[in-house]
Amino acid sequence: MDEQVREPKAVLFSKRFPALASPTPALPYPMRATILTVGDEILIGQVVDTNAAWLGEQLSLVGVTVNRMETVGDDLAVIQEALEQAFAEGDLVIVTGGLGPTHDDVTRNAVAAFFGVPLVSDPAILSALEARFAARARPMSEKNRVLAEVPVGFDVLENPKGTAPGLWGERTVGGRLQTVVMMPGVPYEMEAITTAHVLPRLQERADRVVLHKTLLTVGQGESMLADQLGALDDLFDDGLSVAFLPGRGVVRIRLTVHGSDRREAQAALDRGLARLRRDLGDLVFGEDDQTLEGVVGAMLVERGLYLSVAESCTGGAVASQLTSVPGASHYFNGGVVAYGNGVKTALLGVGVDALDEHGAVSEAVARQMAAGVREALGADLAIATTGIAGPTGGTPEKPVGTVWLGYADADETHAVRLQLTHDRAINIGLSTTAALNLVRRQLLRKDAVLEA
Amino acid sequence: MDEQVREPKAVLFSKRFPALASPTPALPYPMRATILTVGDEILIGQVVDTNAAWLGEQLSLVGVTVNRMETVGDDLAVIQEALEQAFAEGDLVIVTGGLGPTHDDVTRNAVAAFFGVPLVSDPAILSALEARFAARARPMSEKNRVLAEVPVGFDVLENPKGTAPGLWGERTVGGRLQTVVMMPGVPYEMEAITTAHVLPRLQERADRVVLHKTLLTVGQGESMLADQLGALDDLFDDGLSVAFLPGRGVVRIRLTVHGSDRREAQAALDRGLARLRRDLGDLVFGEDDQTLEGVVGAMLVERGLYLSVAESCTGGAVASQLTSVPGASHYFNGGVVAYGNGVKTALLGVGVDALDEHGAVSEAVARQMAAGVREALGADLAIATTGIAGPTGGTPEKPVGTVWLGYADADETHAVRLQLTHDRAINIGLSTTAALNLVRRQLLRKDAVLEA
Numbered sequence: 019m020d021e022q023v024r025e026p027k028a029v030l031f032s033k034r035f036p037a038l039a040s041p042t043p044a045l046p047y048p049m050r051a052t053i054l055t056v057g058d059e060i061l062i063g064q065v066v067d068t069n070a071a072w073l074g075e076q077l078s079l080v081g082v083t084v085n086r087m088e089t090v091g092d093d094l095a096v097i098q099e100a101l102e103q104a105f106a107e108g109d110l111v112i113v114t115g116g117l118g119p120t121h122d123d124v125t126r127n128a129v130a131a132f133f134g135v136p137l138v139s140d141p142a143i144l145s146a147l148e149a150r151f152a153a154r155a156r157p158m159s160e161k162n163r164v165l166a167e168v169p170v171g172f173d174v175l176e177n178p179k180g181t182a183p184g185l186w187g188e189r190t191v192g193g194r195l196q197t198v199v200m201m202p203g204v205p206y207e208m209e210a211i212t213t214a215h216v217l218p219r220l221q222e223r224a225d226r227v228v229l230h231k232t233l234l235t236v237g238q239g240e241s242m243l244a245d246q247l248g249a250l251d252d253l254f255d256d257g258l259s260v261a262f263l264p265g266r267g268v269v270r271i272r273l274t275v276h277g278s279d280r281r282e283a284q285a286a287l288d289r290g291l292a293r294l295r296r297d298l299g300d301l302v303f304g305e306d307d308q309t310l311e312g313v314v315g316a317m318l319v320e321r322g323l324y325l326s327v328a329e330s331c332t333g334g335a336v337a338s339q340l341t342s343v344p345g346a347s348h349y350f351n352g353g354v355v356a357y358g359n360g361v362k363t364a365l366l367g368v369g370v371d372a373l374d375e376h377g378a379v380s381e382a383v384a385r386q387m388a389a390g391v392r393e394a395l396g397a398d399l400a401i402a403t404t405g406i407a408g409p410t411g412g413t414p415e416k417p418v419g420t421v422w423l424g425y426a427d428a429d430e431t432h433a434v435r436l437q438l439t440h441d442r443a444i445n446i447g448l449s450t451t452a453a454l455n456l457v458r459r460q461l462l463r464k465d466a467v468l469e470a
Numbered sequence: 471m472d473e474q475v476r477e478p479k480a481v482l483f484s485k486r487f488p489a490l491a492s493p494t495p496a497l498p499y500p501m502r503a504t505i506l507t508v509g510d511e512i513l514i515g516q517v518v519d520t521n522a523a524w525l526g527e528q529l530s531l532v533g534v535t536v537n538r539m540e541t542v543g544d545d546l547a548v549i550q551e552a553l554e555q556a557f558a559e560g561d562l563v564i565v566t567g568g569l570g571p572t573h574d575d576v577t578r579n580a581v582a583a584f585f586g587v588p589l590v591s592d593p594a595i596l597s598a599l600e601a602r603f604a605a606r607a608r609p610m611s612e613k614n615r616v617l618a619e620v621p622v623g624f625d626v627l628e629n630p631k632g633t634a635p636g637l638w639g640e641r642t643v644g645g646r647l648q649t650v651v652m653m654p655g656v657p658y659e660m661e662a663i664t665t666a667h668v669l670p671r672l673q674e675r676a677d678r679v680v681l682h683k684t685l686l687t688v689g690q691g692e693s694m695l696a697d698q699l700g701a702l703d704d705l706f707d708d709g710l711s712v713a714f715l716p717g718r719g720v721v722r723i724r725l726t727v728h729g730s731d732r733r734e735a736q737a738a739l740d741r742g743l744a745r746l747r748r749d750l751g752d753l754v755f756g757e758d759d760q761t762l763e764g765v766v767g768a769m770l771v772e773r774g775l776y777l778s779v780a781e782s783c784t785g786g787a788v789a790s791q792l793t794s795v796p797g798a799s800h801y802f803n804g805g806v807v808a809y810g811n812g813v814k815t816a817l818l819g820v821g822v823d824a825l826d827e828h829g830a831v832s833e834a835v836a837r838q839m840a841a842g843v844r845e846a847l848g849a850d851l852a853i854a855t856t857g858i859a860g861p862t863g864g865t866p867e868k869p870v871g872t873v874w875l876g877y878a879d880a881d882e883t884h885a886v887r888l889q890l891t892h893d894r895a896i897n898i899g900l901s902t903t904a905a906l907n908l909v910r911r912q913l914l915r916k917d918a919v920l921e922a
Contacts, residue, residue, distance in 0.1 A: 061536040063527025064715060066520055070541070075515025084513040087541035089522070263516060333793025334786035337807040341785025344861055344894060351810035354817070355789040358803035361847055365817065395813055409796055442796060
């Protein structure tokens with residue numbers, strides 16, 4: 019019941035920090051920010067604004083509190099009003115979008131007007147623009163010159179992934195520092211400018227450090243993980259906060275520490291990480307931006323092994339996930355999508371007897387598929403999936419969501435059964451994650467046997 | 471250059487409607503709305519707010535103008551201020567989130583306070599809640615009773631997908647009708663309530679109808695499509711607006727008509743659709759919510775044909791996309807992910823000569839892969855992909871993004887070459903779409919031959 023009605027929230031554990039009373043400091047910290055997105059196309063739902071969430075996370079991680087996220091249209095007056103409101107309740111506004119060359123791109127003008135400064139053409143940006151056009155042997159139209167315009171007094175933040183730079187402006191009003199940062203709305207350009215320039219500048223201002231690290235786990239849901247970790251008072255007492263961020267079969271656990279001394283903060287973070295790793299053991303497969311398919315790939319490369327897959331219910335999703343990693347050809351030689359039973363028998367050598375006696379979704383068939391694809395493709399190890407993804411096809415004995423995963427190497431074959439959900443896409447996703455994790459766990463087990 | 475610096479916007483074509491002067495009407499139309507999202511978890515970037523984009527599109531499609539999207543924290547005063555501002559500039563506020571049972575869920579209280587009405591427990595909601603708990607043999611905790619609370623005078627909008635209902639309130643202030651709608655933040659619940667109750671109520675209010683239809687195209691970029699359609703003045707003169715919504719290899723073209731008479735509006739929409747279909751021909755593969763994989767699947771079922779795939783550069787993505795459709799086993803028997811050359815020769819019968827002479831990324835190998843998988847899996851027709859997805863592996867003759875698609879049926883084999891981008895994920899996505907479209911075009915060509 020609770021699960022039905024609650025909002026989909028990450029589980030957060032933290033002791034509340036006492037509000038930091040900071041009477042009009044020159045560099046107020048923690049800073050309070052508004053994330054302002056400009057663009058008519060967002061208001062009519064043609065584009066989902068993922069920039070705000072990304073910025074929200076990044077700002078939170080350097081200790082900036084986000085008061086508000088707001089999307090407004092390409093309207094000079096409305097943008098100015100939004101800036102007015104944002105600085106009435108905070109110190110920092112990050113604006114994305116509306117910096118292009120067309121007449122409806124008015125962000126630059128709105129910010130300049132709000133700061134009461136004119137726009138001037140920046141020679142360096144202009145010549146970079148002209149060079150870019152020249153390189154493509156195309157004339158630069160007059161309207162593109164606006165891309166070089168900068169409000170007087172603003173810093174230009176180089177764009178590592180494109181031409182339109184970020185712009186950083188600040189002024190002091192009533193003893194409070196107001197900072198505005200403008201960036202293009204193209205996500206990878208915005209992210210590059212933020213990482214290269216905006217976050218370092220914000221961190222420089224901080225009178226306290228904020229450190230964080232995320233552990234990636236697979237194989238247990240968040241409530242089981244929380245049970246396994248027990249009370250977290252030792253972490254809280256060490257000044258750490260803990261967030262559980264669930265995904266499809268993967269739960270990220272993020273530790274954050276705020277402190278005035280970097281070495282102390284780092285030591286507290288290290289203690290917390292060691293505690294989590296000790297209690298979670300092999301459930302942890304990586305850190306921060308790693309992926310399960312990347313980690314499995316690296317483990318295979320390290321051991322000089324090749325993997326093959328035989329997929330029925332996942333229909334190619336396991337192979338697709340493995341090959342999303344550049345260089346996958348160094349450990350993945352291929353797979354068979356054995357959707358029909360005829361393919362299972364013809365290419366994988368699954369026995370007609372096994373299919374008749376146990377059905378395609380069975381331990382016997384999962385094992386034979388794994389062994390068969392391993393042999394057919396000449397791999398060192400292999401995994402197989404067979405199950406009822408849904409929405410139909412279930413029986414009382416094998417309801418929708420029943421999945422068998424098979425495993426085979428030179429020494430052994432075995433299979434494990436999963437009971438998943440009623441949703442086809444979720445079942446395919448969870449089976450794929452579980453199949454990759456099965457490879458990982460088998461490799462770890464072999465390591466342990468070798469060491470013993 | 472233009473492509474580099476512009477914001478990622480859909481191309482919109484429309485004659486501007488003259489602003490409708492409407493001096494304080496009882497039912498102002500077009501309505502102006504704010505979409506207000508409540509939740510601390512969104513401000514820190516743990517959840518991407520997709521609800522706002524979905525609502526923005528749905529509201530636009532019934533003729534409501536979205537002024538602003540805004541996300542604020544779980545804070546009573548801040549939510550009230552946001553409502554204040556929203557009604558200062560519009561007539562409608564859609565609030566999602568913050569309706570759960572925990573102490574930080576304050577949306578219900580904030581809206582009731584803003585309207586100046588108390589909350590009362592709704593017996594019907596309460597008994598539904600109690601029944602739900604009883605069915606699970608669990609006691610209902612006291613805090614869950616808050617879920618039954620409704621501001622006095624508000625309508626309860628039944629939730630087809632969950633327990634927490636939507637709440638609809640309205641009042642007239644200074645001759646203007648103010649409407650607020652609260653819904654749970656869980657996307658599928660919010661969408662169900664909006665579709666079942668909110669949009670019909672908004673449409674009832676309209677003094678004009680808004681109709682729309684989306685054509686789905688594949689095989690041409692948006693600028694080529696625009697060229698092929700020529701000037702759209704005939705559509706504009708008929709009161710239609712046209713939006714080009716590009717995706718990964720698929721461009722959606724949406725026609726919208728606003729009018730006072732439903733039959734006239736429908737006739738104009740039909741004329742516009744007929745014109746687009748005439749000029750675009752086979753580039754159109756479907757309408758509205760259809761998918762390319764679904765359309766291809768239905769074409770195969772209709773003709774009683776089975777498809778197989780042999781994938782190198784797409785690594786299982788084509789099979790995965792095909793099997794994302796329930797019932798795919800009626801036309802897809804399977805595939806081979808032939809990532810290593812050994813798999814191409816062993817399972818697909820690709821000649822070592824062809825690999826040596828032309829390389830794996832070549833017309834010869836693409837044709838042999840398609841013919842080979844068709845034979846190995848006993849399919850009626852087959853497609854194959856081989857290419858350099860990147861980011862590395864390119865040569866001057868075959869740069870990253872070079873892809874060959876093979877096709878084979880009982881009568882013929884052939885292959886087509888694509889030159890795509892430098893981005894691995896984009897190349898895999900575009901190759902997958904192109905492979906599915908190759909099947910579609912071949913089936914259409916065979917129909918034409920049979921008819922001739």
